[in-house]
Amino acid sequence: xxxxxxxxxxxxxxxxxxxxxxxxxxxxxxxxxxxxxxxxxxxxxxxxxxxxxxxxxxxxxxxxxxxxxxxxxxxxxxxxxxxxxxxxxxxxxxxxxxxxxxxxxxxxxxxxxxxxxxxxxxxxxxxxxxxxxxxxxxxxxxxxxxxxxxxxxxxxxxxxxxxxxxxxxxxxxxxxxxxxxxxxxxxxxxxxxxxxxxxxxxxxxxxxxxxxxxxxxxxxx
Numbered sequence: 506x507x508x509x510x511x512x513x514x515x516x517x518x519x520x521x522x523x524x525x526x527x528x529x530x531x532x533x534x535x536x537x538x539x540x541x542x543x544x545x546x547x548x549x550x551x552x553x554x555x556x557x558x559x560x561x562x563x564x565x566x567x568x569x570x571x572x573x574x575x576x577x578x579x580x581x582x583x584x585x586x587x588x589x590x591x592x593x594x595x596x597x598x599x600x601x602x603x604x605x606x607x608x609x610x611x612x613x614x615x616x617x618x619x620x621x622x623x624x625x626x627x628x629x630x631x632x633x634x635x636x637x638x639x640x641x642x643x644x645x646x647x648x649x650x651x652x653x654x655x656x657x658x659x660x661x662x663x664x665x666x667x668x669x670x671x672x673x674x675x676x677x678x679x680x681x682x683x684x685x686x687x688x689x690x691x692x693x694x695x696x697x698x699x700x701x702x703x704x705x706x707x708x709x710x711x712x713x714x715x716x717x718x719x720x721x722x723x724x725x726x
Contacts, residue, residue, distance in 0.1 A: 535679035541663075542580070543577060552587065555574040569668055572667050575598075595666070599666065602671070609684050609701060611640060613722055615722060616635055617719045620716065633647075636720070642657065643657055655675055658673070658674045680705050680707050680709065686701060688700075701722055701724045703721070703722070705718045
């Protein structure tokens with residue numbers, strides 16, 4: 506079942522002009538800091554229009570817009586016929602994306618750099634760090650010594666479907682994550698075309714209180 510969201514108290518961002526609005530969450534897990542609702546003007550007629558538009562969007566570069574339209578229809582009324590059809594299509598999109606992430610995320614990720622108020626690299630701290638990600642846990646190492654291990658869960662929010670980013674809920678944080686074939690920094694030691702890069706923002710929804718971390722690992726074609 507796709508999670509429904511209650512209205513918060515402050516509008517943060519209007520996505521497009523026809524679909525859900527992001528609002529500040531008041532409680533729950535860190536990955537629920539930003540929730541989604543619908544504008545008061547949204548109607549059954551608009552839901553019908555959005556559902557038909559979503560059905561016509563089949564190109565890969567339209568997947569995000571399709572997911573947002575379907576989610577708006579689902580949020581408006583999850584119990585009616587088109588709401589149930591929208592939920593079914595969203596679940597299919599989510600399952601496809603989950604499979605893709607699960608094929609890329611596990612492995613040993615070597616730390617390249619971190620940035621909050623200042624830059625930190627292996628050279629500046631005279632250390633090396635890496636993390637080993639399995640299908641359900643993350644183990645952290647510093648200079649080859651285990652530091653801690655924690656469970657995690659993928660959080661595939663509908664508003665990230667069709668985008669490169671996704672969320673990871675650890676035991677105390679919510680990470681905004683991106684896996685790419687091109688590095689986000691200039692600190693890569695990997696071979697171009699044979700390395701995957703992991704960009705982690707460890708404070709989703711926190712703004713300037715978060716830190717960005719960059720990792721890399723080899724991958725097989």
